[in-house]
Amino acid sequence: MTVSQTASATCASPTGSAGPSGYASPTDVATHGAYTIRRDPADPRPLYRFTGRITADGSSGYRAEPGRYHIYSGWFCPWAQRITLQIALNELEDVIGVSYVDNSRDARGWAFRETNGPDPVNGFTLLRDAYETTEPGFDGHVSVPTLWDRETGRVVSNDYVTLGIDLATQFGEWSNGADTYPERLRAEIAGLESWIGPAVNRGVHRAANDEAARATLLDAFTRLDGRLADAHYLAGGQLSEADIRLWVSLVRYRGRAHGLDRLPPLSDYPNLWAYARRLYRLPAFQATTDFTTFTDPAVALPDWNTSPAA
Template sequence: MTDTVFKLGAEEAGDGRFRRQQSKFRDWADTTEPGRHDLYVSYACPWAHRTIIVRRLKGLEDVVGMSVVHPYRDERGWAFTGGEHRDELHDWDFLVDAYDATDPSFEGRVSVPVLWDRQEHRIVNNESADIIRMLNAWGTEGPDLYPEDLRAEIDAINEPVYDNVNNGVYKTGFAGTQEAYEESFTALFDWLGRLDERLGGRRYLAGDRITEADWRLFTTLLRFDAVYHVHFKCNGHRLIEYANLWPFARELHQWPGVAETVRFDEIKRHYYTTHPELNPRRIIAAGPLDMDWTEPHGRG
């Protein structure tokens, strides 16, 4: 492990509030053919994990290739260290090479996921919300995760879940002042309570059909007790204390093929070793020991 330190840079605002950088590459591919596109992902990252899950659910594993970065990240960005964490396309050492090949002037934080176009030798898109919709449109297997009749409701729930939960744990964890921390902490647990109540009256966030909204929430819930509760000081409640969110998360974890995409070892190694300002000794928390993701969920 290198001693080079990862830093938030421009995302650490002067008022103590964490402001996530906007994704730079937002092109859209309406169709694909086998071997045209590849994903660069991390099993540790919740944003990239969304794309790994949708790629599997939509039967695209033989259509869209995938290269996995190492879970540890320093200021040089996500790295390929060999073995399973190898760039299958170019044998690059760092994901920044993909950004440089696309736009040599790029100066932001190198992020995953990345959708790469082999034919044009460039990044098509590095916004997970866009990528999962492209994958959903390309795949012929599994349910439609963005059905036309539910799009308005999906969009309406995605926005506050992103701001207060998906990104809310980061705004809480990386808050630079007590005021900023308490502001995001309060919003986070307010929305977790709202979502728990919502799921008490319906199977999924948008009704009786699973959609992208559920998978977008799932990857945050999956990491909550193992990482965010401790590492990001999101200690208002644990996931297992919610009457509906915890069974909901177990149901999605037990969805065919999903458990195989979950790497708690990489998740914990990434978070607890990458942020020395939060965990300077880089000791990886051993727990929790009381979560059984295989326990029957009882939701239908």
């Protein structure tokens, strides 16, 4: 089975020709074809194949250490922004490196080009090179975010869910103590994910062409608007992983022209819109957001800098 993927939908990624100064040559769908994920229905392996975990004590085989790990990210990708937000909110920028792939791809997958700079760790021109180094002949999905271990020279994880949790919980020695995944809120965060994940995070890109997905999405917005009527955050009165997961989808809502511009604006949900703008005013959210990488110039965007009511 072949499933075509778009950058905004899956943020996913064979080795291609290099351009000047070690960069990949420009995106060229006419020559190389469009990116696809080829999956054998009988293959039981997960889409996100690398699932290593970082632990503070090293019991997983990957100890939390400053300077050891690097994140390959993409500005355009909501799943990747979850990770860069955790790094910024916990002030781990000097502990974990981050670099960005180019914002477009062809069949060769995500690449390093002049727009966002080279791969500062390995000098790879394509992100697939990291996967091939880890698993020669790799035939799966190459995605951002990807966690690279400088010590072992391999990909540890491209599982954005567990990766975000590990960054939030296992680097306490170097963190500012933000505690975005506290033990007392984990059950509530999981409960929120059980309906926000399918309806919003994975439903928003289906809503343009699927009436059922549209109805589910807008019902979720109504439910969230009610929940936020008397609360600044989704869980426990504090900023948490639940807010990070939701916000990266809210900021991309209606940002592309593929029918999403015909959906109602967030301002139709005043509490949800105020919540989204309130979070955007936090430095970590602004620093990890580049609207130009996931919005269509033809789509009129709201003013995220307007101050919400207290």
